[in-house]
Amino acid sequence: AQTVTQSQPEMSVQEAETVTLSCTYDTSESDYYLFWYKQPPSRQMILVIRQEAYKQQNATENRFSVNFQKAAKSFSLKISDSQLGDAAMYFCAYRSAGKGGKLVFGAGTILRVKS
Amino acid sequence: EPEVTQTPSHQVTQMGQEVILRCVPISNHLYFYWYRQILGQKVEFLVSFYNNEISEKSEIFDDQFSVERPDGSNFTLKIRSTKLEDSAMYFCASSPHYEQYFGPGTRLTVT
Secondary structure (H helix, E strand, C coil): CCEEECCCCEEEEECCCCEEECCEEECCCCCEEEEEEEECCCCCCEEEEEEECCCCCCCEECCEEEEEECCCCEEEEEECCCCHHHCEEEEEEEEECCCCCCEEECCCEEEEEEC | CCCCEEECCEEEECCCCCEEEEEECCCCCCEEEEEEECCCCCEEEEEEEECCEEEEECCCCCCCEEEECCCCCCEEEEECCCCHHHCEEEEEEEECCCCCEECCCEEEEEC
């Protein structure tokens, strides 16, 4: 079974600075998808960014980018120019490539943004 | 932009009672899911649904749980006899292929 590990329970960043959240995963599969979800205090789960394992190029969505290292099974999220609205719980998630695959989540990292 | 919706936003029920949590997935999506999150813990998969049948379920999804797509739009999760440990946030998600989009959740409190 696949597992996802987020080793940082909590991180802090100064407004306008850059922060990186770590995620590692364990799988024997070669084709899969990885995601970062943001959960603000409202507890809504918001998709931030996605990465297909077969793509070598790291995904980018505005201020959010990933560092995907397939051999190391690492998938970190970088947030540039941090804003107060970025404060939330961030979950890393893994999905097998087959049809209708479930998401396997990490334990989450709380991100605090200081003004 | 289309969204997944869930009702109610908060449900309080007594232990042993039946509850039905409702979801309206995004209309052209084919795959539907239920997840739950006990306060302070990780999000856990319950069940996935495709082509009007369960495609996968977790160990949590025992005989007290059931899912249904009663019409072309709704997707429901029924808990037959609630227990205190069922208190959690329940999320519905839908997917056109591999990305999953979540609803705002239903907070279930069992007293």
